[in-house]
Amino acid sequence: GIQVEQSPPDLILQEGANSTLRCNFSDSVNNLQWFHQNPWGQLINLFYIPSGTKQNGRLSATTVATERYSLLYISSSQTTDSGVYFCAAVHSGAGSYQLTFGKGTKLSVIP
């Protein structure tokens, strides 16, 4: 199956700083999503981005499918951005609908 690797595993930021989270995947994908897991455990959809670039407020994401990576940018970070960010992908060759998740990046934004 496909492997999804995220980096860094942990990130501590001062409030107001910018950050880039990276997701590498081992094969071609039909679906790539970024999620934020809140303190209560719910996965919040940030982006559906199998290719290209999208922006939503202070967050943006870019996926370069040919080079098998995706980046999530967080600008002017706030304490409410803290939590775990997951990248997940569906392998295009598998005929499966299953999302394979990375291990996540744990972000801590300190005031």
Next chain:
Amino acid sequence: DVKVTQSSRYLVKRTGEKVFLECVQDMDHENMFWYRQDPGLGLRLIYFSYDVKMKEKGDIPEGYSVSREKKERFSLILESASTNQTSMYLCASSFIGQTTEQYFGPGTRLTVT
């Protein structure tokens, strides 16, 4: 707004009990999924369903079964709960196909004692 709801946020059961976790979505999605999340192991797929009464095993189906009698509802059943099934259970749904966005419910934190 897509809404996926799960029957309980927290659940405590005893070893050997039969446990039902229910998931309901209101977006007329064909696909529904059950994942479990464990520290160090990440999120793993237990079962998914692409239509009423249809199901496919995921990576870790052992000890679980599922039921989908109506399009909007997908149930996960632990026939005889064991302590190693203590976990966070997350339900998701999406439209048919590989290229569709999955939406998750709030999760059920199950403890088996």
